[in-house]
Amino acid sequence: MIVSNSISKKYEKSHVLQHVSLQVRKGSIYGLLGSNGAGKTTLMKIIAGIARPEDGEITIDGKGVFEDTEVKAKMFFLSDSLYFFSQYTIKQMADFFRDTYPDWNQERFLKLQHLFQLDMKKKISQFSKGMQRQVAFWLALSTMPEYLVLDEPFDGLDAVIRKKIKNLLVQDVAEREMTIVISSHNLREIEDICDYIGILHQGKLLLEKDIDDLKSDIHKVQVAFREKPDTEVWDGLDILYKERRGSVILAIVRGKEEHIVSHLEQYHPVILDLLPLTLEEIFVYEMGDAGYAIENILV
Numbered sequence: 447m448i449v450s451n452s453i454s455k456k457y458e459k460s461h462v463l464q465h466v467s468l469q470v471r472k473g474s475i476y477g478l479l480g481s482n483g484a485g486k487t488t489l490m491k492i493i494a495g496i497a498r499p500e501d502g503e504i505t506i507d508g509k510g511v512f513e514d515t516e517v518k519a520k521m522f523f524l525s526d527s528l529y530f531f532s533q534y535t536i537k538q539m540a541d542f543f544r545d546t547y548p549d550w551n552q553e554r555f556l557k558l559q560h561l562f563q564l565d566m567k568k569k570i571s572q573f574s575k576g577m578q579r580q581v582a583f584w585l586a587l588s589t590m591p592e593y594l595v596l597d598e599p600f601d602g603l604d605a606v607i608r609k610k611i612k613n614l615l616v617q618d619v620a621e622r623e624m625t626i627v628i629s630s631h632n633l634r635e636i637e638d639i640c641d642y643i644g645i646l647h648q649g650k651l652l653l654e655k656d657i658d659d660l661k662s663d664i665h666k667v668q669v670a671f672r673e674k675p676d677t678e679v680w681d682g683l684d685i686l687y688k689e690r691r692g693s694v695i696l697a698i699v700r701g702k703e704e705h706i707v708s709h710l711e712q713y714h715p716v717i718l719d720l721l722p723l724t725l726e727e728i729f730v731y732e733m734g735d736a737g738y739a740i741e742n743i744l745v
């Protein structure tokens with residue numbers, strides 16, 4: 447488990463991270479969302495043990511990450527700005543990684559060639575940007591990390607390869623309990639693989655949610671009554687948003703489906719429908735409830 451305990455970081459006088467606390471369960475995928483400059487890269491570097499916070503601490507399985515080489519050997523940090531030795535081919539880079547990472551898996555490296563289909567004898571610098579990102583994933587997954595920290599990893603990848611890589615990530619999480627922290631400025635880009643989403647804004651963690659809970663605990667309700675109902679109809683429900691559209695009332699309600707339905711049925715509605723929300727819609731209402739306009743924070 448990765449635990450971030452009240453992490454704060456300053457660059458000169460500006461507070462880039464302020465008391466950021468989060469937990470990433472073993473074998474789960476945590477998506478860290480935020481706009482440009484929110485502090486994602488800074489937090490990812492601290493989680494990976496590359497940068498040091500002014501205050502607070504990151505522990506992985508109870509051990510402080512910054513000083514612990516053993517913990518770092520089980521982790522791979524895929525930075526948003528890739529780095530390879532300039533004259534190296536994929537094969538030479540793989541040889542270097544094999545000597546560096548104790549759990550390097552040569553068999554897997556060779557197997558993944560079928561998926562990435564890149565010439566192993568070509569210099570990495572001669573590949574396109576998106577292809578270089580593929581090389582980075584290929585090498586990262588061959589180190590068999592227990593913890594994978596991915597900073598904006600899908601930038602520049604086409605939809606087909608993105609899908610293939612996501613499948614590989616989910617497979618590693620399911621089969622060998624790999625733990626992933628992944629950052630993005632785009633909810634749609636990562637929502638299909640994440641178990642948890644945290645939203646970072648101006649260095650603070652605004653909201654943190656378990657995706658399954660979110661989807662099962664928030665509903666769009668369309669309801670109409672024969673006569674104008676008393677306001678007490680809504681008492682006892684956790685309403686995030688409500689508007690009237692003609693005779694139909696549309697409400698976004700937090701809570702279990704059975705509770706919402708049985709509560710409203712007491713008032714004999716002529717229409718009562720519960721509709722699913724997209725994750726994006728859920729965040730719009732949740733963030734609105736927390737006092738933020740999501741359109742200023744996420745795309």
Ligand SMILES: Nc1ncnc2c1ncn2[C@@H]1O[C@H](COP(=O)(O)OP(=O)(O)OP(=O)(O)O)[C@@H](O)[C@H]1O
Pocket residue numbers: 457458462480481482483484485486487488489631
């Ligand atoms: N080495 C540095 N020196 C001074 N300020 C820095 C440094 N690195 C980052 N910052 C500042 O910290 C803030 C957060 O930067 P960070 O790169 O963590 O954001 P981000 O969420 O990853 O943004 P993006 O989505 O644009 O990559 C920014 O205001 C940035 O200017």
